[in-house]
Amino acid sequence: MSESIQLIPNGSLITATPEEGRQLAVKMARLIIKATQPDAAIRERLRPLYAEDPALLIAIGQTVAIEFTTIAAANNCWKKADQLK
Amino acid sequence: MSESIQLIPNGSLITATPEEGRQLAVKMARLIIKATQPDAAIRERLRPLYAEDPALLIAIGQTVAIEFTTIAAANNCWKKADQLK
Amino acid sequence: MSESIQLIPNGSLITATPEEGRQLAVKMARLIIKATQPDAAIRERLRPLYAEDPALLIAIGQTVAIEFTTIAAANNCWKKADQLK
Amino acid sequence: MSESIQLIPNGSLITATPEEGRQLAVKMARLIIKATQPDAAIRERLRPLYAEDPALLIAIGQTVAIEFTTIAAANNCWKKADQLK
Amino acid sequence: MSESIQLIPNGSLITATPEEGRQLAVKMARLIIKATQPDAAIRERLRPLYAEDPALLIAIGQTVAIEFTTIAAANNCWKKADQLK
Amino acid sequence: MSESIQLIPNGSLITATPEEGRQLAVKMARLIIKATQPDAAIRERLRPLYAEDPALLIAIGQTVAIEFTTIAAANNCWKKADQLK
Numbered sequence: 001m002s003e004s005i006q007l008i009p010n011g012s013l014i015t016a017t018p019e020e021g022r023q024l025a026v027k028m029a030r031l032i033i034k035a036t037q038p039d040a041a042i043r044e045r046l047r048p049l050y051a052e053d054p055a056l057l058i059a060i061g062q063t064v065a066i067e068f069t070t071i072a073a074a075n076n077c078w079k080k081a082d083q084l085k
Numbered sequence: 086m087s088e089s090i091q092l093i094p095n096g097s098l099i100t101a102t103p104e105e106g107r108q109l110a111v112k113m114a115r116l117i118i119k120a121t122q123p124d125a126a127i128r129e130r131l132r133p134l135y136a137e138d139p140a141l142l143i144a145i146g147q148t149v150a151i152e153f154t155t156i157a158a159a160n161n162c163w164k165k166a167d168q169l170k
Numbered sequence: 171m172s173e174s175i176q177l178i179p180n181g182s183l184i185t186a187t188p189e190e191g192r193q194l195a196v197k198m199a200r201l202i203i204k205a206t207q208p209d210a211a212i213r214e215r216l217r218p219l220y221a222e223d224p225a226l227l228i229a230i231g232q233t234v235a236i237e238f239t240t241i242a243a244a245n246n247c248w249k250k251a252d253q254l255k
Numbered sequence: 256m257s258e259s260i261q262l263i264p265n266g267s268l269i270t271a272t273p274e275e276g277r278q279l280a281v282k283m284a285r286l287i288i289k290a291t292q293p294d295a296a297i298r299e300r301l302r303p304l305y306a307e308d309p310a311l312l313i314a315i316g317q318t319v320a321i322e323f324t325t326i327a328a329a330n331n332c333w334k335k336a337d338q339l340k
Numbered sequence: 341m342s343e344s345i346q347l348i349p350n351g352s353l354i355t356a357t358p359e360e361g362r363q364l365a366v367k368m369a370r371l372i373i374k375a376t377q378p379d380a381a382i383r384e385r386l387r388p389l390y391a392e393d394p395a396l397l398i399a400i401g402q403t404v405a406i407e408f409t410t411i412a413a414a415n416n417c418w419k420k421a422d423q424l425k
Numbered sequence: 426m427s428e429s430i431q432l433i434p435n436g437s438l439i440t441a442t443p444e445e446g447r448q449l450a451v452k453m454a455r456l457i458i459k460a461t462q463p464d465a466a467i468r469e470r471l472r473p474l475y476a477e478d479p480a481l482l483i484a485i486g487q488t489v490a491i492e493f494t495t496i497a498a499a500n501n502c503w504k505k506a507d508q509l510k
Contacts, residue, residue: 007444007447007448007451008443008447011442011443011444012443013443017096018093018096018098019091019092019093022092022093022113026117028447029486032451032485032489032490033483033485033486035451036476036485036486037476037477037482042476042477046477049479050121050479050483051121051127052122052127052131053479054131054134054141055140055141055144056479056483057118057121057131058135058141058145058148059480059483059484059487060118060121060483061114061117061118061148062144062147062151062487063486065114065151065155066491066494067490067493068155069155069494070490070493070494072155072158073155073158073498073501074501076158076159103181103182103183104176104177104178104181107177107178107198108177111177111202111205135206136206136207136212137207137212139216139219139223139226140226140229142203142206142207143203143220143230145206146199146202146203146206147229147232147236149202150198150199150202150233150236153240154239157183157240157244158243161243161244187266188263188267188268189261189262189263189266192262192263193262196262196287196290220291221291221292221297222292222297224301224304224305224311225310225314227288227291227292228288228314228315228318229314230288230291231284231288231291231318232317232318232321234287235283235284235318235321236321239321239325239328242268242325242329243325243328246329273348273351273352274346274347274348274351277347277368278347281347281375305376306376306377306382307386309386309389309393310395310396310399312373312376312377312386313373313390313396313399313400313403314399315372315376316372316373316376316403317399317402317403317406319372320368320369320410321406323407323410324406324409327410327414328413331414358433358436358437358438359431359433362432362453363432366432366457366460391461391462392462392471394471394475394478394481395480395481397458397462398458398475398481398484398485399484400457400458400461401454401457401458401461401488402484402487402488404457405453405454405457405491405495406491409491409494409495409498412438412498412499413498416499
């Protein structure tokens with residue numbers, strides 16, 4: 001695991017829109033894989049395995065879904081804070 | 086992963102009804118698979134594998150369940166906000 | 171995936187009792203499988219695979235558990251609202 | 256799936272203690288398996304497979320953990336309501 | 341499943357520190373396995389399978405993570421109650 | 426499982442930034458594996474299996490995602506407490 005990889009782009013869970021939050025969830029899921037396997041050549045070799053195996057595609061979907069739960073909660077908290085102003 | 090695919094239809098987690106929220110959960114789960122495997126021909130080839138393998142059908146169900154947790158939370162927050170008016 | 175299948179019976183997550191909420195969780199989990207594999211003959215052929223494979227039985231249990239988390243949260247919110255009256 | 260099986264013993268998620276809540280989580284997880292495979296003879300035949308396969312033992316643990324999340328949340332809510340009296 | 345095994349040490353989810361909460365999560369995950377397979381000799385025989393199989397090590401990690409979510413929530417609730425005094 | 430391993434670095438879930446929270450999630454996930462398999466030589470032998478198997482890489486990502494949910498919730502609670510001052 002390389003400690004030097006930034007795990008959250010821009011260092012924030014807050015996004016302007018749900019769509020951007022969803023994209024962040026995808027990126028955060030990928031960055032854990034990158035940090036666990038920092039060798040780009042190996043990741044490149046593994047990529048077709050992900051993208052053509054239904055079980056792995058679904059497992060990626062589950063990971064993104066869990067990441068998105070956290071991101072949505074962080075953003076909902078802020079929005080509710082806004083509504084209380 | 087294609088960055089150009091919209092990951093949340095209409096860009097919003099808010100739906101008028103739980104049924105529409107459930108449909109959104111199904112769509113969001115599918116769109117992550119589409120974004121991870123943007124080649125429609127490959128997805129078409131994989132589809133029967135999903136739909137006839139009990140383990141994969143259940144795994145899809147788990148993914149939708151997690152997505153729906155987030156959508157339901159987002160909508161509950163709004164409903165509670167309504168009740169406070 | 172057939173868009174015409176109703177994914178939430180009665181269109182509501184609210185139930186009178188936890189027992190009914192649990193039954194709803196089971197039904198919602200099944201309806202995602204039905205929507206992903208709309209062919210009743212294929213589902214009938216897959217059913218014994220689910221019911222006699224310990225790993226699949228446990229996986230079904232996990233799916234129901236996640237669905238029930240959402241249903242319980244929706245109903246708890248309402249109950250708490252009642253208590254505040 | 257047999258509709259006649261009671262899925263939540265006593266029909267309530269509320270327990271006097273966390274220990275009883277944990278026991279309820281174990282029972283609720285088992286009852287989904289029972290409802291999915293109502294034939295006691297088949298369940299009896301599958302039982303040694305669960306209890307001697309590390310992967311299945313861990314999967315059962317995950318299911319109980321998810322069930323317990325819901326039960327704990329339900330009970331925490333009530334306890335907090337008590338504290339507000 | 342032996343009903344006589346205590347599933348939560350000390351019968352409480354509340355711990356003085358996050359570290360103790362994490363240790364509790366590990367113990368609670370193990371106790372479900374113990375309750376599902378009460379035979380110590382069989383558990384001892386399975387232990388090396390857990391500890392040398394990467395997939396099982398990760399699955400144990402997921403179980404602990406879920407247990408810890410519940411424990412952390414229970415403790416956060418109390419801490420917030422303290423802050424309101 | 427070695428009881429002497431510290432499971433949460435610095436004994437706290439609170440971090441200054443989301444990025445540090447994410448790093449904590451990675452470390453907490455690893456420490457459970459270390460506690461379950463305390464033999465460094467065996468862990469070293471297993472490491473390439475993790476890092477070159479797509480299914481295991483994704484499973485690690487799911488574990489980190491769950492850990493991060495807890496860490497984010499703990500930190501959100503504090504931030505909201507700050508906003509109320």
